[in-house]
Amino acid sequence: MIKIALAGYGTVGQGVMDLFQKRREEIQRRLGEEVDICYVLVRDRERERDVGLYGAELICDAKEIFNDGEVEILIEVTGDISLGYALIKEALEKRIHVITANKSVLSLHLEELSALAEEYGVYLLYEASVGGGMPLIKPLQELSVHGEIRALRGLLSGSCNYILTKMQKEQTSYEDVLEKAKALGYLEADPIDDVGGFDARRKLRILTTLAFRGKVDEKDIVLEGITGIELRDISCLSHMGYAVRLVAQAFKENQCIQAAVHPLALPHSDFLISMDGPENGVEVFGDHFISFGFRGFGAGRYPTAHAMLSDLEDVFFSLRRKESPLGVEGLRIIPYQKKARFYIRSAVPLEFGVDQQLEENVWITTPVAYNVLKAALPREAVAIALGE
Amino acid sequence: MIKIALAGYGTVGQGVMDLFQKRREEIQRRLGEEVDICYVLVRDRERERDVGLYGAELICDAKEIFNDGEVEILIEVTGDISLGYALIKEALEKRIHVITANKSVLSLHLEELSALAEEYGVYLLYEASVGGGMPLIKPLQELSVHGEIRALRGLLSGSCNYILTKMQKEQTSYEDVLEKAKALGYLEADPIDDVGGFDARRKLRILTTLAFRGKVDEKDIVLEGITGIELRDISCLSHMGYAVRLVAQAFKENQCIQAAVHPLALPHSDFLISMDGPENGVEVFGDHFISFGFRGFGAGRYPTAHAMLSDLEDVFFSLRRKESPLGVEGLRIIPYQKKARFYIRSAVPLEFGVDQQLEENVWITTPVAYNVLKAALPREAVAIALGE
Incomplete structure (x- = not known):
């Protein structure tokens, strides 16, 4: 037995x-x-x-x-x-x-x-650790053992998706949606783990480590939650054809890794926008024109239990490799430098080039690197990259 | 060696x-x-x-x-x-x-x-046989061995997606898009295998057999291609908020299987609408709130070769079960009876209940079973189910 x-x-x-x-x-x-x-x-x-x-x-x-x-x-x-x-x-x-x-x-x-x-x-x-409802860890491990992943991006926080979707669809303030989500039991009494992006960052750390087969620490991953986002930001971007989501992404360029969890304005046609409220979605981009996407429920009793039973059967039937899937490659993690146009709301005028002024105190910048932006951004300003 | x-x-x-x-x-x-x-x-x-x-x-x-x-x-x-x-x-x-x-x-x-x-x-x-660019067969086999799949639906023809998307986006006729696709090498000289839905039906036969673990023949699957669809159908449905796709779907109810490949009008928010031209997408619905979706390139030299190499490594490392994944369950295949509202264009007035007349000779029916519709539909009439 x-x-x-x-x-x-x-x-x-x-x-x-x-x-x-x-x-x-x-x-x-x-x-x-x-x-x-x-x-x-x-x-x-x-x-x-x-x-x-x-x-x-x-x-x-x-x-x-x-x-x-x-x-x-x-x-x-x-x-x-x-x-x-x-x-x-x-x-x-x-x-x-x-x-x-x-x-x-x-x-x-x-x-x-x-x-x-x-x-x-x-x-x-640990199939159940990220996106319990979708088979993600196993295909990702397989693909990465082939050494072919260039980038991944995803929505890894069901709660944040729920809040941002609700704000947009019902034109409700962040605070109101938060209260409602708490009342429905979707969020802990202290929701900072979710809305601050910490939970999503943990999941991204696991995915990134598996994808690029080298050590990536939580602290290597740029983190910005959704607490600063107001309804007017969402409305403003929505009129321009974008939907805001908390996106987790990592990519490899010239043997260097960059990774971030941050609010992003995606065009409505984007695959990730097709996720419904509490769903998770992940896209993986590899060499040889391989690119695929998953979506599914990220949590919940049965999706999670189901993923664990799938692991259990793999143990029974020895259907997995026992060797560490993490690889030994020396990864160089560099600061998140991606250049993008940013939507910025700030009480103080901006110091860098502006493409467009939407309202008083709301601008869209010319393309600027994330690092530069962060260094020069006034306190309490909100910045959302556009369709990066 | x-x-x-x-x-x-x-x-x-x-x-x-x-x-x-x-x-x-x-x-x-x-x-x-x-x-x-x-x-x-x-x-x-x-x-x-x-x-x-x-x-x-x-x-x-x-x-x-x-x-x-x-x-x-x-x-x-x-x-x-x-x-x-x-x-x-x-x-x-x-x-x-x-x-x-x-x-x-x-x-x-x-x-x-x-x-x-x-x-x-x-x-x-045979991971490469359906949706080469996405890991689909393996997770589907696993899930079905757990005996839990209730339904699946997908876009399994890259060529049909390409044609239907192009018709809608560029307001081009079926014939014009077809010529262009042939010129670009996306279609064979005789494209009936693709546009008639035969290729998609083969893939659905494989997925359905794996999903429900019993024999499903090609001939058990209702087939309707996209050859009868005109630009005005697509435009008309587009104004109502729908996009037309060739959808392959199968479901199980009361131990009976129904399966079909046919044009379907899906709401723009549907997951399957997020597929780009030549991509494939599949959704799987299981018990215990399991539901997940895949998308990825369905064909091409490297996606297909990549899927085969993944199988090859499974052979090397004995990472798959050798027992037949098809199961022994006696499946009852019944005619496709799903009830839906249909968009119908016909030269002859309709014999069944009509919800709405859109133009002369274009109607939307009250919900009617697919079998009833097919039996009563005038020759050369075009019927597209709405968001079924």
């Missing part, structure tokens, strides 16, 4: 249990061996849950998993950075395969954990 | 050779074994080609491949139905893995060839 331990039993953990039980018989039939989730690790034994335990033992101490000696797979969905990191690390060192959706841990420790997995000859899989 | 034979040395075959040579060293390094394309099978030894042979032996008789006894992988890109079928069949029976892009052969013989591959314990892989 293959013993599995599930760490965390919140929304996603229960989804994993639910889907796994539905699929279990079929997996066993194909595998010719019994499989079972034997342990469920939780912090609070008494909390009420929607999904039953199907005979798994509810435990509060991870030692029970590691001392068992027969657990072969750990599914980590604690959502906790330090606990998640400790569990993943110990599991890999004990030659236990790990499947995780914990993008915070991955963003901080991807190289170390990948190297550990390779060293101990076990899988570290 | 792993010996590979390449059957066919046209556009795609040369692309495969080219990309393989670029990737060869890296593959060998990771595999720890030499790999080589040893034979190139062609019909005409004298024809001039862009890409050299890199030491491969140019042969005109397939016997040389099968009598060698050491060839482990056949890459079939002959583009010929009977030759392709014979080669693939013999290869599988001789326990040679097969990688093919031949959608005609697959559409006609998918079940037989999949069963053969399973019987002889070798791979039959």
Whole structure:
């Protein structure tokens, strides 16, 4: 029997249990061996849950998993950075395969954990960490092993998409949409992780590292959230044929990487504009005229659980490589220098060339490099690149 | 050494050779074994080609491949139905893995060839057969093995997309666009395979069979091409907020499958409308709120060759299941009964309920089932479903 331990039993953990039980018989039939989730690790034994335990033992101490000696797979969905990191690390060192959706841990420790997995000859899989509802990590890993990715860009924050789409469609202020989203449970009480772009940056760090097969830290990625954007910016750009989105992008030029998460005004015909509210979308551009796009739900109990079960089957049937997918290429990360025309709203007149004045205190610049712009931009000014 | 034979040395075959040579060293390094394309099978030894042979032996008789006894992988890109079928069949029976892009052969013989591959314990892989530029077949197979697909729809004909987009954007007649496309080499001298929807139907047959894991024949799929569509239809629908595309779709309801390739008027906000001219796009809808979309170039030397190399690496590293992905479920295929409002242009007045008369001889029907419509539609009338 293959013993599995599930760490965390919140929304996603229960989804994993639910889907796994539905699929279990079929997996066993194909595998010719019994499989079972034997342990469920939780912090609070008494909390009420929607999904039953199907005979798994509810435990509060991870030692029970590691001392068992027969657990072969750990599914980590604690959502906790330090606990998640400790569990993943110990599991890999004990030659236990790990499947995780914990993008915070991955963003901080991807190289170390990948190297550990390779060293101990076990899988570290994380299809669910970015865009749970779409098969993205696997094709991206494959393509990057072929060494062919030149650029990627995407919408990686469902919440930000929801807010920006809503502002535009219903002509509602940022504050009003935010309140509504919180009331509907789309956002945490403190939404800064989403609207500040931190969550999207973690996902971009993972994608960029896989795409270019070298180390990219969170701090290497330029970050600007959507908190400064007002309804009038969106309306103004909309009249000009643009829609504003929080875009995460990275590209490689002359062996140098540039990466950023920032608000961007995209033409309405852009592929990324076809994403609906809470969806994620990613485009990948490779050599040899390869370019493709994905879209799908980025989060939610079942999309995430589904991605983890897909990883689980890959472990059962050994359908993935165990070697680290990160590569050893020495990447040079340089500041984000992309040149673009920017829409700028500022209380203070601009210091650089202006193409067009839209209103008092709203301008469109001539093409200028992002770095130059940032250095010269007055405090509290809002800048949105146009269809970069 | 792993010996590979390449059957066919046209556009795609040369692309495969080219990309393989670029990737060869890296593959060998990771595999720890030499790999080589040893034979190139062609019909005409004298024809001039862009890409050299890199030491491969140019042969005109397939016997040389099968009598060698050491060839482990056949890459079939002959583009010929009977030759392709014979080669693939013999290869599988001789326990040679097969990688093919031949959608005609697959559409006609998918079940037989999949069963053969399973019987002889070798791979039959065909990522390049549908939407070469996007990783589609693999994720679809995975998802369908989980038994979860409810529906799929897509634009599977780059040529038809090109024609319909061009007609709308440039207000050009079907005939004029067709001539232009032929002149540019986008279409064969006899373009009926594309504009009649036959090519798209083959691809849909493959996707539907994989998605629902049961036999679906070409003849089970309703087919209507774009030859009857005039500029005035497109303009009329465009004013109402629709864009016309040749859509391939299949869905499952109450254990019954319905499938069709036909012109459809989609709202401008539809994901599929974001495809540019020669691109393909596919959406997949599954249980558990899984839904995702792909888009990418559907054809071309390098996208196709790239998909085949991805299959090749899966063979080298045993990263796919060898069992037949088609399943054994008894599918009931029923006639295409979907109900929709239809835009109809007809010289003869309509016999069924009409919602709206747009012009003389142009109407929009009340919702009516496709079967009823087809039975009652006057000869030479054009019907386009609205945003079905």
